[in-house]
Amino acid sequence: MTRNRCAFRGSRSIFAVLLFLLLPALPALAHPDIAITLRVLFDMRRGVLTGLGESWTFDAAYSRVLLDQFDRDRDGQFSAEEVTALRDKLIADLSHKHFFTELTMDGKWATRLQPVDFAAESHDSVVTVTFAFDLAGPLDLRGRSLDLEIKDKDYVAAFKLADTAALQLRSDGGHCRTSRRSAPDHAYFVGLVIPDHISLTCDP
Amino acid sequence: MAEQRPRLAHPQPGNSKQQTSRLARFGLGLAVAAVFTGVVVVALSAGWTWFAQGTLDHWLLSTTFTIERLLPLVGAGFLLGQLPARFRLPVLLILGFGLVSALITRDTLMLLLAPLPGAATHFFLVGPIACLIVGLLLVLPAQMRFWPAMILMPSFGSALGLAIYFSDPSLHDRFYLPLALPVALWLILIAALVTGLVTAAWTRIGVRVYGSWLVAIGMLYGGAYMASKQTQLVPPPFVEPPPASGDYPGFQPLLKSLDRHGPQRPVLGTDHSGIGDLPPGEERGT
Secondary structure, three states, X not given: OHHHHHHHHHHHHHHHHHHHHHHHHHHHHOOOOEEEEEEEEEEEEOOEEEXXXXXXXXXXXXXXXXXXXXXXXXXXXXXXXXXXXXXXXXXXXXXXXXXXXXXXXXXXXXXOEEEEEEEEEEEOOEEEEXXXXXXXXXXXXXOOEXXXXXXXXXXXXXXXXXXXXXXXXXXXXXXXXXXXXXXXXXXXXXXXXXXXXXXXXXXX | OOOHHHHHHOOOHHHHHHXXXXXXXXXXXXXXXXXXXXXXXXXHHHHHHHHHHOOOOOOOOOOOOOHHHHHHHHHHHHHHXXXXXXXXXXXXHHHHHHHHHHHHOHHHXXXXXXXXXXXXXXXXXXXXXXXXXXXXXXXXXXXXXXXXXXXXXXXXXXXXXXXHHHOOOOOOOOOHHHXXXXXXXXXXXXXXXXXXXXXXXXXXHHHHHHHHHHHHHHHHHHHHHHHOOOOOOOXXXXXXXXXXXXXXXXXXXXXXXXXXXXXXXXXXXXXXXXXXXXXOOOOEOO
């Protein structure tokens, strides 16, 4: 009887230890893990969209991860080699995700994005990476509208447009304008996340 | 000729025993080789991370080796190890089927699980579900586990698949799934191997006790998650980009590249296969 009681107590103690060990695992459940603040540049040529720029500023925690992984000399800045390593890694990992970028016209995918340049910098331990994308097929937007959504459908990363200079137009000759709105009809991740829907409209 | 017939129809017990023992030794050898290979792969992965970063904080397998993940994996291993040898492969295969199908149909599974309270904010409760399923199977007497396992293991595999998918600690690192999936299966096999080798009577009781803990842990954590008041997915705090000067803040270093055209603007990346391709089934707008 005493032996049984001891065994029961021992069992309860081990159970308590297991529960205690589970506690540290809880913060790992946080989702999404990464917050990215966005700036977008539409590069135009006489009403034709030829390129796209995207600047991603990572949250403090993920910036720390990137610095740990790529700032090999630990000087808080990215050297040219470190930028190349970060560039290759991001392009290799994110190309099959289309860099989370959906360019659509009339509800259909508009064109392919191809990365042509990349920059990375760290300010006060906050990492910002900037992509320049070429459009495989330039889009004539005269009298038309282009839609853009940047979203990670697995919601590992959450995107938000920057408070200042979030949407920029280059060489548009004053004929195009951007607008943004919440798009509940495009909600993703079982309808829980509502993306920002960006439109670029040009005069005929 | 007539003397040989009975020999073929009824092999001598000694030969049969020899064959069985040879087969068992072969199986054991394979299992030991698998364990050793797994140890090497995990050690190499950890060593590489340590060498490159000086820390294991961002190791791709860091979420695989959390206690929440290990408990049901080890439980599944115990289950396999205590099944009669002929039942192990079917159960392992059906577990693998559940795991792979969860990765393919994860959106549908997420939609099915989403109505559960607290599901979306707690990885669709896949951790507690995995603990409950394995725990319930282990609580059963060993001889009664096979058919319930055949019914429940696809669900366990699915829960495991989703848990692995969601706990990617990186920004979609392409090596994460190819590493995390085999390592999870490897952990199950190690536990199965140990349980298959240590067949003392107390292990049967011990494994049932472990199963009851898993049920309790699954219910406690599942209940806590479902009662949680957190219903919104909250990202980490967003950080504003650094103040930048110039006409196009943040894009100055890349303007030259955008000014180039055609072959003067080479595409980056070593492997261009698939870069920028439209998603399958998508049609280009006109």
